[in-house]
Amino acid sequence: xxxxxxxxxxxxxxxxxxxxxxxxxxxxxxxxxxxxxxxxxxxxxxxxxxxxxxxxxxxxxxxxxxxxxxxxxxxxxxxxxxxxxxxxxxxxxxxxxxxxxxxxxxxxxxxxxxxxxxxxxxxxxxxxxxxxxxxxxxxxxxxxxxxxxxxxxxxxxxxxxxxxxxxxxxxxxxxxxxxxxxxxxxxxxxxxxxxxxxxxxxxxxxxxxxxxxxxxxxxxxxxxxxxxxxxxxxxxxxxxxxxxxxxxxxxxxxxxxxxxxxxxxxxxxxxxxxxxxxxxxxxxxxxxxxxxxxxxxxxxxxxxxxxxxxxxxxxxxxxxxxxxxxxxxxxxxxxxxxxxxxxxxxxxxxxxxxxxxxxxxxxxxxxxxxxxxxxxxxxxxxxxxxxxxxxxxxxxxxxxxxxxxxxxxxxxxxxxxxxxxxxxxxxxxxxxxxxxxxxxxxxxxxxxxxxxxxxxxxxxxxxxxxxxxxxxxxxxxxxxxxx
Amino acid sequence: xxxxxxxxxxxxxxxxxxxxxxxxxxxxxxxxxxxxxxxxxxxxxxxxxxxxxxxxxxxxxxxxxxxxxxxxxxxxxxxxxxxxxxxxxxxxxxx
Numbered sequence: 001x002x003x004x005x006x007x008x009x010x011x012x013x014x015x016x017x018x019x020x021x022x023x024x025x026x027x028x029x030x031x032x033x034x035x036x037x038x039x040x041x042x043x044x045x046x047x048x049x050x051x052x053x054x055x056x057x058x059x060x061x062x063x064x065x066x067x068x069x070x071x072x073x074x075x076x077x078x079x080x081x082x083x084x085x086x087x088x089x090x091x092x093x094x095x096x097x098x099x100x101x102x103x104x105x106x107x108x109x110x111x112x113x114x115x116x117x118x119x120x121x122x123x124x125x126x127x128x129x130x131x132x133x134x135x136x137x138x139x140x141x142x143x144x145x146x147x148x149x150x151x152x153x154x155x156x157x158x159x160x161x162x163x164x165x166x167x168x169x170x171x172x173x174x175x176x177x178x179x180x181x182x183x184x185x186x187x188x189x190x191x192x193x194x195x196x197x198x199x200x201x202x203x204x205x206x207x208x209x210x211x212x213x214x215x216x217x218x219x220x221x222x223x224x225x226x227x228x229x230x231x232x233x234x235x236x237x238x239x240x241x242x243x244x245x246x247x248x249x250x251x252x253x254x255x256x257x258x259x260x261x262x263x264x265x266x267x268x269x270x271x272x273x274x275x276x277x278x279x280x281x282x283x284x285x286x287x288x289x290x291x292x293x294x295x296x297x298x299x300x301x302x303x304x305x306x307x308x309x310x311x312x313x314x315x316x317x318x319x320x321x322x323x324x325x326x327x328x329x330x331x332x333x334x335x336x337x338x339x340x341x342x343x344x345x346x347x348x349x350x351x352x353x354x355x356x357x358x359x360x361x362x363x364x365x366x367x368x369x370x371x372x373x374x375x376x377x378x379x380x381x382x383x384x385x386x387x388x389x390x391x392x393x394x395x396x397x398x399x400x401x402x403x404x405x406x407x408x409x410x411x412x413x414x415x416x417x418x419x420x421x422x423x424x425x426x427x428x429x430x431x432x433x434x435x436x437x438x439x440x441x442x443x444x445x446x447x448x449x450x451x452x453x454x455x456x457x458x459x460x461x462x463x464x465x466x467x468x469x470x471x472x473x474x475x476x477x478x479x480x481x482x483x
Numbered sequence: 484x485x486x487x488x489x490x491x492x493x494x495x496x497x498x499x500x501x502x503x504x505x506x507x508x509x510x511x512x513x514x515x516x517x518x519x520x521x522x523x524x525x526x527x528x529x530x531x532x533x534x535x536x537x538x539x540x541x542x543x544x545x546x547x548x549x550x551x552x553x554x555x556x557x558x559x560x561x562x563x564x565x566x567x568x569x570x571x572x573x574x575x576x577x578x
Contacts, residue, residue: 094562095562096561096562098555098558098559098561098562099555191538191539192538192539192541205536205537205538206538231544231546234543234544235537235539235541237539238544297527299523300523300524300527302520303520303521303522303523303524304524306517306520306521307521307524314498318498318499321499322564323563323564323571323573324559324563324571325559325562325563325564326564327564328564328565332573332574333574334574334575334576335573335574335576336499337574338573338574339499340496340499340500340501341501343498343499343500343501344500344501344502344503345501347500349506352500352502352510353510353513353514355498355500356491356494356495356498356500356510356514357514357517359494359497359498359500360486360494360514363494363497372534373524373525373529374521374524375534375535376529376532376533376534376535377524377527377529378534378535379532379533379534379535380527380529380532382535382538414513414516414517415513415517415520418517418520429538430538431537431538431539432538455539
């Protein structure tokens with residue numbers, strides 16, 4: 001059962017080939033069979049079985065939506081009412097969320113069943129899932145390799161067939177890079193497309209939730225339930241979401257694809273480049289026109305991001321003070337000691353590094369030199385994208401410079417880890433939508449093709465991805481041992 | 484550009500972030516590496532460029548001044564480290 005796509009499972013449920021209870025139990029068994037992946041922080045078995053029973057009742061009445069009875073799981077950054085929401089941190093190890101994130105509520109109302117909460121880098125800060133308080137997640141393609149991050153548990157769960165589809169979040173590549181490393185489809189929507197309400201904030205002007213699934217069609221189905229205006233998110237886009245599934249088969253005549261030459265230069269490993277070249281050749285065969293474009297400011301994306309994201313994180317994470325919720329140190333001497341020790345004992349090294357960086361960049365005397373400068377660079381990068389997307393429909397390139405690296409390989413060198421986000425980060429600075437789809441294997445590990453589109457053109461991106469998945473089989477590959 | 488151990492200690496205090504003394508040199512090294520990375524921004528002339536705080540040119544929305552959220556005090560207090568008589572407890576601030 002679990003080898004079917006989400007779309008096929010929904011069809012099977014509607015035709016009563018199997019019940020939501022049977023399907024949910026099958027996934028729960030599978031989750032228990034694969035503790036070695038460490039993909040889940042919390043499994044909500046009782047809740048899942050209750051929701052499955054309710055879904056079966058609706059299915060019996062013929063009152064089913066596209067997600068009724070479909071077992072999914074959430075990145076542990078989304079608040080889930082009454083269920084532990086840790087954000088991968090010791091700080092929130094004891095935190096039972098008092099409300100649902102809008103994404104969680106929307107997906108529940110669409111009828112989905114929640115299997116549990118997925119492992120992630122602490123507060124979504126990381127590119128390898130190694131900064132999680134709950135330990136690293138393993139890549140199902142190679143248990144000695146990272147699954148990518150920060151949505152590493154999400155990517156591993158879809159790859160290993162532990163859920164029909166999952167949620168993730170992407171601040172600098174955290175949906176696309178793990179999707180690439182694990183060989184699944186991951187979409188980061190336009191900033192403002194999916195509500196941030198109840199999604200624990202890392203860098204508020206960059207954070208965006210999105211679906212991670214086997215196929216573009218599945219991503220369209222999940223995104224449909226996730227997207228839309230939400231008055232509780234002050235930066236939610238006030239425009240209705242189109243019918244993404246209906247848009248999958250939109251005509252792509254005279255599709256013009258831009259290849260930013262900066263995505264193909266020094267630093268890109270040759271085996272990844274070969275896979276990307278082959279994917280682009282496939283699009284050419286499908287009738288697309290391919291042109292080269294240039295984005296000269298792209299090389300500044302990493303420096304700008306590592307000012308802006310830490311600055312926003314240092315402000316957002318100041319709410320974790322040991323007073324109203326979360327971790328509190330033992331016997332604080334005074335209020336300052338309570339703040340300082342609670343935070344010092346409960347945050348991990350990467351989170352501390354970014355809080356320090358952000359505090360420094362925002363401090364008197366450095367604000368203009370770092371923070372304002374980075375915001376100006378952000379404008380230049382955004383304009384590079386606007387110029388390129390005025391000439392072409394979509395941009396394509398690699399998601400990451402290499403395939404999944406080894407656990408422990410880069411965690412000791414933060415700068416090297418940051419540099420691996422070179423192809424994803426600029427998209428967040430501009431706020432554009434982008435996705436990663438499986439495009440082949442290099443040294444036995446998956447390689448993702450990144451497709452970047454114009455603002456709110458998720459339907460077009462999904463159609464472009466869907467066309468490729470109609471013509472190729474890469475999205476159907478399953479790691480050995482997980483068939 | 485590099486940061487000294489004293490500077491790191493000062494930043495950590497501004498952030499109310501406890502750091503073990505033995506880790507200070509590591510953070511100084513890491514942050515200095517990040518600042519080196521950022522030096523590339525200095526080479527770009529950004530004189531007339533408008534800083535971009537946000538990806539979409541959004542206006543702040545207004546809404547009616549009406550109560551929209553229910554009172555969830557008991558739920559919130561249930562997850563607090565220390566409460567008494569409906570209040571959040573912290574160490575004594577005023578002698």
